[in-house]
Amino acid sequence: MTGPALAPRRMSPLVSATCQRLIATTPPDVAGQIREILGRLQGPLQLAVAGRIKSGKSTVVNGLIGRRVSPTDIRECTRMVTRFQYGTVDRVEVRKLDGTTLTLPYDDDGVIPADLGCEPHEVAVVDAYLTYEMLRHVTIIDTPGLASLDAQSVGRTQGMLGETGGVSALDGVDEQSQIAVSSAEAVLYVLTQSVRADDAEALNAFRRASSGQTSSPINALAILNKADQVTADEPMKAAIELAREHSHTLRHAVSQVLPLVGLVAESTGTGYFSEADAQTLRAVATLDDVTRQMMFMSTDLFTRPEIGVDPDARERLLVKLDLYGIRVAVDAIIADGQISTGELRTILESASGYPKLRAIIDGVFSVRADDIKSAVALSALDSLAAKCAPGPRDLIYDALEELYQHPEAQQLRLLEAATLVTSGKVDLPDDMFDEVRNLVTGTNPGEMLGTPGASSDELITAALEGAGRWRSFATFGSNPTQARIAHIIHRSYFLIWQQLRAPNTGGAIS
Ligand SMILES: Nc1nc2c(ncn2[C@@H]2O[C@H](COP(=O)(O)OP(=O)(O)OP(=O)(O)O)[C@@H](O)[C@H]2O)c(=O)[nH]1
Ligand SMILES: [Mg+2]
Incomplete structure (x- = not known):
């Protein structure tokens, strides 16, 4: 059990009201910019998917959208x-750098067409519209990959990692990708299995390129993709272990690292894996053991x-599931000869690691979306x-100060404190770091207090002890x-304790 839910703690209405008051009192040019800030606050969460070339971003x-709309390829894509x-209306709008826009349909397979009607270097961004409900709440941004750094010199790499990296810190990051990531509100980094040095560097380069919000583990998550290619008897088990290690190594960059077989997640989640594929798997399952x-020893032998x-x-199966997915499915058929195609799909999806990722994106990012956007x-x-003339500047600063006086602004203070801690700007011992991270990234009191599965009484005790400790x-x-920071964390534990003790009052005992 996860314990009782806490009262919702949405900050955005408060921030919206502040924006609206400022729009009414500031000069038209400033008001216009505040209107843009407000528009963005009320729009869907912008989630960018970033990482090295060919890591499996598209x-x-x-997989996340549930339809094969973004082209994928074994070549740079x-x-x-x-x-x-x-x-x-489903359509593709190509926004060119010269300010014009071309509108195109998706191609016959429902994918963004390969020919956009102009040269790639003329394009600023492609806006792909779909009538998918899930996209009402989140805009998903696919980016070109960071070029491989393998061949580049150590000196250059050190320049990237150095504090005074300057322009070289952005080398290798596609300029448009950098803009997309830096203006996104949440980032999903796609790493490959070994998290080679240049994966971590890619992540650092993106973080350095992005300002403020995008560089915090509060709103960044990483995937250890192609988990099926981890060399081990049970690749997924090994990948879970690896991901756990990387979660610790990358703790100042992302809230966690999740293993995923993106290919299998895509094929099962988009309907690409078909009844005909299931029949082929059944035929493979009837072959003798030795064959x-x-x-299963290699793709060449498989075909x-x-x-x-x-x-x-068989070729199609490889494209859709690769050997790992095929083996999982064939094992399931051998264990249960009557297994339906739907059941096979569920087994494959769960073996891909996708359900966990989905739950985190839906739960954590959507719970946190309001905080992040605020x-x-x-x-x-x-x-x-900071850029305004003294008059409007003071109006904005006064409004912000007033907002922070509001009791509900505790959530914002917590977010700010957690950003400082999790991004490594304020140092805390490992166990306290984890406590701060759990508090902000948890979606229920059990997770927030680092005691998932605890009873209500245990949660109340944990909250009180936490408050005392801090x-x-x-x-x-x-x-x-x-x-x-400790005062802010103490107050958050205290408020959780109050709410857990008096859930019906929304914790409003003050
Ligand atoms: N075996 C395996 N292959 C995968 C997995 N995820 C993606 N692929 C394959 O890797 C290749 C590259 O995938 P893409 O999604 O095009 O990669 P990308 O990062 O978008 O590539 P660029 O856009 O060129 O940077 C494709 O052939 C995918 O089918 C996975 O989890 N396992
Ligand atoms: Mg791609």
């Missing part, structure tokens, strides 16, 4: 930033012409104020910056 995008968003074991199952159909809006207001740390164990 495959993951298709995605050349421009593509924003998949909700629209009442089957030989086939040997003399085997008595249609070679083209924080982005406030930081945009703050930057706007109060003592604020008073005795910390330096001034840590103390400021």
Whole structure:
């Protein structure tokens, strides 16, 4: 069990009201910019999918959308930033750098056409509209990959990682991708199995390129894709272990690293895996043990012409599931000869690691979307104020100050504190770091208190103990910056304790 839910804590109505008041009181040019900030606050969450070339970004995008709309290929494929968003008519709008727009239909397979009617270097961004409900809440942004850094010199790599990397910090990051990631509100990094040095560097380069919000583990998640290619008897098990290690190594960059077989997730989630494919799998399952074991040794052996199952159909299976997915499905058929195609699809989907990713995107990002968007809006207001003449500047600063006085702004303070801690700007011991991260990334009290599955009484005790621990740390164990953070964390634990004790009042005992 996850314990009782806490009262919703949406910040955006408060931030919207502040924007609206400011629009009414500031000069037209400033008001116009605040209107844009407000529009964005009220729009869907912008989730960018980023990573090295060929890491499987477009495959993951298709899996998330539930339709094969973004082209994927074994060769370099995605050349421009593509924003998949909700629209009442399915269409592709190619926005060119010269300010003109070309409108195209999807191709016969429902994929973005390969020919966009102009040269790739003329395109600023592609807006792909789909009448998919899920896109009402989130815009998914596919990006061209970061070029491989393998051949580049160590000196250059160090330049990328160095604090004074300057322009070189952005080398290798496609300019449009960089803009897309830096303006997104959440980022999904697609890493490949070994998280080679250049994967981590890619992630760092994107983080450095992005301002403020996108560089925090609060709104960034990573996938360890192609988990099927981890060399081990049970690749997924090994990938789970690897992902756990990487979650720790990359803890200042992403909230967690999840293993995924993107290809299998895409094929099962988009209907690409068909009844005919299931029949081919059933035919493979009837072959004798020796032949089957030989086939699973490599893709070449799997497609040997003399085997008595249609070679083209076997080729299609490889494209859709690769050997790992085929083996999972064939094992399931051998274990249960009556298994239906629907059941096979479910087994494959769960073996791909997709359900966990989906749950996190739906749960965590959507629960946090309001916080993330509110924080982005406030930081945009703050930057706007800094550029304004004294009159409007003071109006904005006063409004922000007033907003922070509001009791509900505790959630924003927590988010700010957690961003400082999780991104490594304020140092805390590992266990306290984890506590802060759980508090912001958890979707229920059990996860927030780091005690999933605890009973209500245990949760109440955990919240109270947490509050006490952080109060003592604020008073005795910390330096001034840590103390400021500790007070905020203490208050959050205290509020959770209040809400858990009096759930019906929404915690409004003050
Ligand atoms: N075996 C295996 N292959 C995968 C997986 N995910 C993606 N692929 C394959 O990897 C290749 C590259 O996938 P894409 O989705 O085009 O990769 P991308 O990152 O979008 O590539 P660019 O847009 O060129 O940067 C395709 O052939 C995919 O089918 C996976 O989990 N396992
Ligand atoms: Mg791609």
